[in-house]
Amino acid sequence: MTLLTAWAGLFLALTLVFPAGAAAAQPKAVIPETTHDFGEAIQDQEFSHTFTIKNAGTAPLKILEVDPDCACTVPSYDREIAPGQEGKITLKIKPYSVVKKFTKKTKIRFNDPDTPEAVLVLTGYAKPIIEIVPSHIVRFRGGLNEEHKGEIRFISHMSEPWEIKAYETNIPDKIEVGIKAEQPGKVYVLTVRNKYKEPGHYAGKIYLITTAQKRPRLLVRVFADLFLASAVNP
Numbered sequence: 001m002t003l004l005t006a007w008a009g010l011f012l013a014l015t016l017v018f019p020a021g022a023a024a025a026q027p028k029a030v031i032p033e034t035t036h037d038f039g040e041a042i043q044d045q046e047f048s049h050t051f052t053i054k055n056a057g058t059a060p061l062k063i064l065e066v067d068p069d070c071a072c073t074v075p076s077y078d079r080e081i082a083p084g085q086e087g088k089i090t091l092k093i094k095p096y097s098v099v100k101k102f103t104k105k106t107k108i109r110f111n112d113p114d115t116p117e118a119v120l121v122l123t124g125y126a127k128p129i130i131e132i133v134p135s136h137i138v139r140f141r142g143g144l145n146e147e148h149k150g151e152i153r154f155i156s157h158m159s160e161p162w163e164i165k166a167y168e169t170n171i172p173d174k175i176e177v178g179i180k181a182e183q184p185g186k187v188y189v190l191t192v193r194n195k196y197k198e199p200g201h202y203a204g205k206i207y208l209i210t211t212a213q214k215r216p217r218l219l220v221r222v223f224a225d226l227f228l229a230s231a232v233n234p
Contacts, residue, residue, distance in 0.1 A: 015076045023084075027083070029059030029112040031120075041201040042157050044214060047093040051120055055081040063089070065109040072097030072124070073104050084134030091122060101172045130215050131155040140224035148194035152220060153187060154208075161185030169202030175222060179208075194224060196232070201225050 024071065036049040055061035060082055066075040072094045078087035091106055098104070104122045133156070138150035156162050164179050167190075178191040206220040 014158060025059040025083075026057050026114075027059045027061035027110070028088060029056055029061055029110045029113045029115045029118065030054040030056045035121040035123065038122070040127060041061050041126045043099050043131055044095050044129050046095050047098070047122065047124065047126075048234055049091065049122060050090040053078075053081060053085055053087045053089060055085055055087070055159040058083050061085070061087070062111040063108060064111060066106060067109075068104065068106040070097070070104055073106060075106065089120065091120065093122065098124075099128055104120045108229075129156070129158050130210075130212065130218065131157060132218070133226050136218075136220050138220060138222045140194050140222075140226065141199075142227065143229045144197060144199060144226050145229050148224070149227075150222075152192075153182070154190065154218065156185075156215070157188050157210070159211065162210055164188045164190075164208050164210050164218075166209040166220045168207045169204060169208070171202060171222065173223070174202055174204065184193045190220065192220070192222060194226070196224070196226065199226050199228050 005135050031051065031053055033051060036051070039046050041047065053061070053071055055062070062080050066077055066089065068075060068091070075089060076094045078088040082089035082177065087107065089170070091103060102124060106120045108118045108120060110116055110118070133153045133155060136152070138152065140148035140150070144147065154164065161183065162185060166176055168180065169175065169177060173197040174194065176193040176195050180189050181187070182189050190206070192206070202224050203221045206222065207217040208220065210216055210218060
């Protein structure tokens with residue numbers, strides 16, 4: 001057998017084992033759903049959703065990294081998915097971590113050369129257990145001869161009834177405070193009136209003591225800038 005004949009035989013054998021044009025095995029990540037909307041829910045609950053990851057390739061798919069944009073998002077996931085199989089990535093947002101409209105993104109890195117990265121998105125609207133309307137701040141600005149009054153509503157989204165049973169303030173010489181039940185066990189109204197008769201600025205706090213176990217105290221801030229009548233209406 002000549003050397004040329006030997007090389008030809010080796011080439012034929014390699015061709016049979018590794019056919020020309022045969023592609024190397026590689027993973028292929030397929031994510032049917034990348035966004036989940038929780039809709040409306042109360043902020044004291046845990047928000048949890050599981051995403052499915054499919055491996056449509058011919059080699060194991062590895063999840064190299066799961067990187068949430070917020071420490072409030074806790075991931076758990078399958079680190080390796082066999083060819084033709086499915087894996088899971090579960091993302092959980094801790095209770096009281098989000099309020100009102102929210103969007104949380106989590107970046108995923110794979111060993112898939114064609115899809116090395118993907119982003120999973122959680123959205124929703126987290127209703128506070130006690131909603132404060134319009135806000136927790138009362139502002140007074142104007143002349144001393146004007147009536148300065150602010151109202152705040154506290155709306156419960158809890159299943160059990162609650163009430164505001166008392167209040168404390170560090171500026172009792174400057175404001176009058178009133179509390180009434182608009183819907184007993186559900187909605188309460190706080191009224192704050194200025195009673196200070198000197199020009200200038202003051203700021204203070206009102207603490208509301210409630211029967212709600214999850215929100216036993218609520219804070220309202222008061223800011224005032226009062227002027228002599230001539231300073232406001234020259």
